Amino acid sequence: MPFLKITVTLKKSVEDAEGQSVVKALKLLGYENIKDVRTGKVYFIELENGSIEEGREFCSKLLSNPVINECKVELDGN
Amino acid sequence: MPFLKITVTLKKSVEDAEGQSVVKALKLLGYENIKDVRTGKVYFIELENGSIEEGREFCSKLLSNPVINECKVELDGN
């Protein structure tokens, strides 16, 4: 069965509070080489007859807000 | 500058409550072809001199709990 992998991230222009907390935590753990961390969510969607177009619909109807998010859709990806 | 992409998911044996909510929401939107949804988090870590090994350390020290999570580390991935 095909599946869609959808990755939702924040646009670069939107501050990522979680990413900032991870930077701080990694630095406190001694990793001084960290420059920046951005976070995102992934959805692995198993479905019958899926298509990239359908994945785009999931993005716009449910999984993301185009004002702040970017959505990447991959079919059968890993 | 290299970056690490780390994907943290729930082990198959752990019920994914968020994934189940997404299934329900997509079905309500009329997508009857959805079989299952699993969710995860991605971290895009920009750093100096990163390595896969370092990414694995981030996983075990901070980003995942081995009891419930799986961690996938990619270098320079996209």
Next chain:
Amino acid sequence: MKNPRAAVMTMEGTNNEMEAYLSLIHAGANAEIVHIKKFENSEKKLGDYDLLFLPGGFSAGDYIRAGAIMAARIKAKLIRDIESFVDDGRLVMGPCNGFQILIELGLLPNTEGKWETEAALAQNISNRFEARTIYVKVNNNKCVFLKKFREGEILKLPIAHMEGRFITRDERVLNEILTRRMNVLSYVNREGKESGYPWNPNGSMMNIAGLCNEKGNVLGLMPHPERVFYKVTESDWTRNGTGEGMGYRFFLSAVEHMKEKF
């Protein structure tokens, strides 16, 4: 006799320190709110206290996973001190975020004695933050914090969390918990019977709401006794009168124990 000393450890996002601090003070402890930084840079020494309280809240935003960042910080610098603190028989209590941190640190359940992470508190099965009152049953009152309760007693406590679903690494850990009766508190319904959601608010295995280590000096639990020190902060007090709340005896048990022991 000197009042026992308690430290309530905070960082950004731990936000239940006030009610914890006041509960400790009102139960007769000499409590202090201490930022984790002060332990890390040795401005304060854990050894100077008799009780360590890891308060609830959202340490570092609960980003990544609830409690993960604070636990990682503790692991990096303070874990040896805490392990010997526990070995000494001093007390550690962690409700909610505190419980999540105790689990991440391997201080609970620690069935193998290796201080390794043997369990997790995953996202609630309802996929929702749940803020309401629930019932728990006291299964075992050997735990220092539960001395003032009867075994089988039903308590009414508030919960407020998104990640409280208790899961063990494997069957073995779960069996050890049950055989050694470390599952000191379990979720029950109004009749005192174990049952599913919503009485078990998060889908925890075996309805586990709280764990105490074998020695009885480390308690982690999802509910918040520190928010119901007085009856007037219980959600149904206008039907049941005023006085001491359900949380009072947790703190009194601990303080009396410390007064006897130290």
Next chain:
Amino acid sequence: MGTEFLETVEILNSGVKELNKISKNYNLGLSTEEMLRIKSYFSSQGRNPTDVELQAIGQAWSEHCGYKSSKVYLKKFIFGIAPNKILSQGDAGLVDFNDDIAIALKMESHNHPSAIEPYGGAATGVGGILRDVLSMGGQPIAVTDVLYFGERSKKGFPSPKFIESGVISGIRDYGNRVGIPTVSGGIFYSNDFVPNVLVNVGCVGVVKKSNIMKASVDKPGLKLIIAGGKTGRDGIHGVNMASKTLEKGEEDTTTVQLGNPIIKEPLIHAVLEANERKLIYALKDLGGGGLSSVIGEMLLSGGMGGDIYLEMVPLKESNMKPWEIWISESQERMMLAVKEENINEVMDIFNSWDITASIIGHSRSGKDLRIYYNGQKVLDMDLEFLTSSPLYYRSYRHIKQPKESFLPSYPKDIERIMLKMVGNINVRTREYAVRQYDHTVRGSTVIGPFSGNVGSEGPTDASIIRPSWDRSEGIAISHGSNPFYSKIDPFRGAKAAVDEAVRNIVSSGAKPIAFSDCLNAGNPEIPEIMGEFISMLSGLRDSASSLEIPYVSGNVSFYNQTGKSRIPTLPTILAVGKIDRIEKALTPDFKNFGNPVYMIGLPYVEMGGSLYSRILKFNDNNVPNSEPTILKSRITKFLKAFDDDLILSSHDISDGGLAVALAEMTIGSGIGVDVDISSFGMRSDMFLFSESQSRFVIEGRKGSEERIREIFGNDAFIIGYTSESFKGINGEENLFNIELERIRKKWKEGYI
């Protein structure tokens, strides 16, 4: 022409057309008259303005910052009610509480940002309102939120469900993370809020009287410290967005922010610690208009001038231009004025909480503001001119409508209508939202949003917070608003909002002491809307002045409009009250069987905007009329009966009238009531469903009949006795007989 980071803008030689173009190109949102005013100022200076100067004016003169459409009317109607009861006014207002503390309160809208990005809009709304209370030196103790959502989708705009879930998640994630309990609020559904959703958020705090902070910088040589979040490009021109109507497909990401509660939480601790140690001279938060607005207002109100060095502002991005730094609305920032000798201590405190802080300038004698960037002067202006926006007497028109009552034919099935009401989207439980908000954090919530038996709680009227564990007093918090009334009749709608807020407070056993008013309307340049705005204000004035309760703070949000769709002109009233002994507080759940149940106040046939009219879909523009003098006398009587320990439970009568009030009292208690209304001689449906104002249902103690009659005179009526069933009759006629479990199921529908 300046250097690449600074522009000089040619206005001295610009005509009207060019001036308008400048306003548009620089996103200033200024009118032709305003541009001409700027031109004449700079002509007198003999030079052209820099982009920093123009942008600064654009902020200060926006509707949002300058209150230019509302100020003259606010002054006339709202300010000056019971002024002796206001302790202090600033970002939030203060009212006296006891010998030790004052209460800070404020309610503010975050409508425009929430319509575009609901999650971030609502989250930053909570963040902003917390800062307002913090600015007074106050420890926030409660967050509140009143939300107005649409039901139907509109093409080109996000769906109402998407907006709703984003708004609720935003409030949850921000409020829960900062650890201030979200205890009170409301949710309304009506298609009048498509696509203009309203998000009104409130905050209540406590301030030790010896620690009250002011914002005015009235001494030269004070250092100005910015603390908290870093400054970025986020939130540029936010106030301008909130000062115009919402149009399709707008997604200017520069105004969108998500907020960072994990900076706010320690920032609150650090500021309060510095205040407790008396190290802060003046304090204000950075909200709309950013540095531009906060520094301008702090200096102007203290009669000082100042010098600012923009390179000292900690930045998120290194390549920001001076004008961007100056007007950025980045979240989580506070501005402190500190005496030289206290600087080190203050910086140490911020450091100990891991909070970024930086000295960016100082006050000095004079009336002008100068801003430098790496040694170059980028702004040099008279503060009075810069900060005092022009004020407008907008023209207005009142639409006269005769009051027409409509009597629907008598319904066949009262019971079915009652169940429909209990399950109505505007009545049924809000647990799906509110139980995602932590309402017990801080361990001081005495009455929360729900009360009754564990696992089957019903709604409460007001929440009560205990500000100190060592004293017995409590702070009651509640709201009032009714968009259905306000749509038909903004004057009566406003009075009803105050009435409801007060009723809720009193119903819990507390005495109301202060209001904050959050006003929402469409485009103020339309005379009908301005007319409604003025009607609303006069309603607010009539009620509050009769009660002698001040509006200690408030907020105005205009331009909640998209083309012809616009919201009703409506206030959300945040009320606080005082109860001397929390252990006497009342909740609506019935307490025992066989007790007398009283209705306080008679119903009238005035069904305009009522739930009954909405369910039966009949038109009636006779909105329930709150009579302030009656409200006042009922409060006095109620509190007397309360002091005499005659009342066991109490609930205010609002949506759905007596019928819904009684049903709600059964939900948390599992105790019903048997009602007989035959002695009133009124049509049963009108009697049960009328929403006439200033009314309560109370469960009295056994044997309280005589004392209640003495206190209330002919204002209290026994309508029945608590019982195991829930039955109503009118003489021979059986009105309803409903199993308690069915009511609870209806009310909880869709929620476990």
